[in-house]
Amino acid sequence: MGEVVGGSAEVAGTRLTDRIGVGVVTRLINRDLVDEVLAETGRVEQRSRLLPARVVVYYVLGLCLFFGESYEEVMRLLVDGLRFLGTWRKAWKIPTTGAITQARQRLGAEPLRELFERVAVPCAQRGTQGAWLGSRRLMAIDGFILDVPDTENNDRAFGRSVGVKNPAPFPQVRVVGLGECGTHAIVAARLGPWRINERVFAERLIADFEQDMLVIADREFYSYRLWEAAADSGADLLWRMPAGPNLPVVRALPDGSYESFLLDPRVRGRRATQRHRGSANIEEPSGIPVRVIEYEVTNREGKGEIFCLITTIMDPDAVSAAELAAAYEQRWEFESSLAEIKTHQRGRGGVLRSKSPQMIEQEIWAFLLVHYAIRHLMCEAAEQADIDPDRLSFMRSLRVIRRRVTDQAGFSPSASSRCPEDDTR
Structure with missing residues (x-):
C-alpha cells in the first residue's frame, strides 16, 4: 500500500x-x-x-x-x-x-x-510520399496570429491590430514557423508581438535551414535582404515574388524558365538618380543570380493570375520549371498544419487561456510540441502502411x-x- x-x-x-x-x-x-x-x-x-x-x-x-x-x-x-x-x-x-x-x-x-x-526535427524518411523533390526536403515558412486574453500585461507585451472601424478585440501573438510540407511537422518557430513583421521572425528562422532543404515561401516574405541571408544558409529556396519588380531576362532556358538577377534596392535607387542626372557613369547591371519561373493559374474567382517564382536552383536539367511549380503548391500543406493548431487543437475562434505574457509563451510552445508529437506519430503510421501522410486525418x-x-x-x-x-x- x-x-x-x-x-x-x-x-x-x-x-x-x-x-x-x-x-x-x-x-x-x-x-x-x-x-x-x-x-x-x-x-x-x-x-x-x-x-x-x-x-x-x-x-x-x-x-x-x-x-x-x-x-x-x-x-x-x-x-x-x-x-x-x-x-x-x-x-x-x-x-x-x-x-x-x-x-x-x-x-x-x-x-x-x-x-x-530538442524534439522537433524533420521526420520524413527518404521514402515518405510527398516530402521530397529529388534529394531536397520540401519545407516552407509561414505565419499565423493567435488571440490571447485581454489583460493589461498581454496588451502591453503583444499589442493588437487596430483598425479605424474594427479594432481587434484581443491582444495578438504572431507565430512564424518552418515546417515539413510532406508531414505537416513544424520543426522550428519564432513568436512575438503581432506588430513585428513576419519577415523579422523569418530571418531568425534561417539558423534552422539545412543544406538538404528546399525552403518555399509566399510573396509576403520576399525582401532582397531576407533572400540574400536565406540563400547564404546553403539551403535551396523557392519563393514567390510580389507584384512590382520586373526581373530582366539574362538568358532564356529550354524549359521556359530564365536566368535573371535581384538588384539591391539601394543600388536601384542610386542608378535611378544617375539616370535622372544624366550621368554617363551608370554602373553595369549586377546582383544576386536567380532563376525565374512564370506561369498562369486560375484563381478562386475564375480569373487568370500570374505566378512569378524565383529559385536558387539554376540548372533546369537538375529540376525543371514544371517540377518547381508543382513543388511550390506543396506550400499549402504547411498552411494546413497551421490551421490544425488554430482550428482543431485550439478550437475555432478560441482564445489562449494564459493571463500573462510568460504563460502565453509557455502555452504556445506546448501547443507546438503537442502538434509535432501528433504529426510524428501520424508519419510513423503512414510509413508502416506505405501511404502518403496526407491520407491520414x-x-x-x-x-x-x-x-x-x-x-x-x-x-x-x-x-x-x-x-x-x-x-x-
Whole structure:
C-alpha cells in the first residue's frame, strides 16, 4: 500500500506524480529528456511539491491536448485512471486552479521552448510520399496570429491590430514557423508581438535551414535582404515574388524558365538618380543570380493570375520549371498544419487561456510540441502502411490520442507502442 509523501501518493514505491504523463505524446517527450531540460534550465525543485516541475510540464501539454477543458478537469483526466486502480491508500489531492497557476509560473516558458527545439526535427524518411523533390526536403515558412486574453500585461507585451472601424478585440501573438510540407511537422518557430513583421521572425528562422532543404515561401516574405541571408544558409529556396519588380531576362532556358538577377534596392535607387542626372557613369547591371519561373493559374474567382517564382536552383536539367511549380503548391500543406493548431487543437475562434505574457509563451510552445508529437506519430503510421501522410486525418488522430491518454491513465507507453494506421485515417 502507498502513503502520501511530500503531497504525492506512492504506488508500489513510486510516487503517483512520477507516473503522470500524456500517453502517446510522452513517447517523444520522455521523462529522462524532461528531467534533463529541467536541470539545464534551472527548474529542478529544492523540495518536494504537490506539483513537481516534471508533472507541470506534462500537465501544460495536457492543457493543449484538451484545450476546451478547465485546469482541474485536465488534471483529473491525467490521474483518474490511476485512481480507479485503487493501488494506493490515500488519494492524491487534485490541486486547485490557483496552485496549478503558481506551478506554471514557477516553471516558466523556457523548458517548453527548449523541449520543442530538442524534439522537433524533420521526420520524413527518404521514402515518405510527398516530402521530397529529388534529394531536397520540401519545407516552407509561414505565419499565423493567435488571440490571447485581454489583460493589461498581454496588451502591453503583444499589442493588437487596430483598425479605424474594427479594432481587434484581443491582444495578438504572431507565430512564424518552418515546417515539413510532406508531414505537416513544424520543426522550428519564432513568436512575438503581432506588430513585428513576419519577415523579422523569418530571418531568425534561417539558423534552422539545412543544406538538404528546399525552403518555399509566399510573396509576403520576399525582401532582397531576407533572400540574400536565406540563400547564404546553403539551403535551396523557392519563393514567390510580389507584384512590382520586373526581373530582366539574362538568358532564356529550354524549359521556359530564365536566368535573371535581384538588384539591391539601394543600388536601384542610386542608378535611378544617375539616370535622372544624366550621368554617363551608370554602373553595369549586377546582383544576386536567380532563376525565374512564370506561369498562369486560375484563381478562386475564375480569373487568370500570374505566378512569378524565383529559385536558387539554376540548372533546369537538375529540376525543371514544371517540377518547381508543382513543388511550390506543396506550400499549402504547411498552411494546413497551421490551421490544425488554430482550428482543431485550439478550437475555432478560441482564445489562449494564459493571463500573462510568460504563460502565453509557455502555452504556445506546448501547443507546438503537442502538434509535432501528433504529426510524428501520424508519419510513423503512414510509413508502416506505405501511404502518403496526407491520407491520414489529423482530427481523428487527435481524438485517438485523447482517448488513449485517459484509457491508459496517463502512463507513458513503451517505445513499442503504436497508433494503428486504421485509427488515424
